Amino acid sequence: MDGKHMQIGEVAARTELSLRTIRHYEETRLVVPSARSQGGFRLYTETDVQRLMVIRRMKPLGFTLDQMRDLLDATDRLDADTGLDADEREALLERIRGYEQTAIEQIDKLRVQLSRAEDFATTLRTRLEDRAK
Numbered sequence: 001m002d003g004k005h006m007q008i009g010e011v012a013a014r015t016e017l018s019l020r021t022i023r024h025y026e027e028t029r030l031v032v033p034s035a036r037s038q039g040g041f042r043l044y045t046e047t048d049v050q051r052l053m054v055i056r057r058m059k060p061l062g063f064t065l066d067q068m069r070d071l072l073d074a075t076d077r078l079d080a081d082t083g084l085d086a087d088e089r090e091a092l093l094e095r096i097r098g099y100e101q102t103a104i105e106q107i108d109k110l111r112v113q114l115s116r117a118e119d120f121a122t123t124l125r126t127r128l129e130d131r132a133k
Contacts (some may be wrong), residue, residue: 003020078092
């Protein structure tokens with residue numbers, strides 16, 4: 001291996017995703033290994049790892065696989081920037097802005113849930129302390 005490619009185990013360690021999850025994302029065509037070794041092992045690049053990290057960050061925010069695929073498509077097309085006219089470029093940017101807005105809204109909801117969970121844990125701790133006296 002030339003150092004540019006990583007096997008699935010290293011990718012799993014770097015992304016903190018299970019092998020099963022990475023394979024699932026391959027089956028759903030969210031991430032496709034960039035190459036295969038002579039022995040048939042999946043080989044990934046840094047770009048593949050970055051795609052997996054985007055997916056990993058979207059998942060707890062409740063994005064669906066289709067939404068993940070759509071966002072990755074939009075960012076891939078912007079990154080490639082081959083033959084995009086101004087309208088196409090703006091449409092892609094608008095799609096990404098929509099995902100950003102959804103992410104912000106989901107983060108706000110998660111903050112409320114976390115606050116409630118912290119209040120609950122504090123209530124339990126207080127009750128335990130009161131009973132221990």
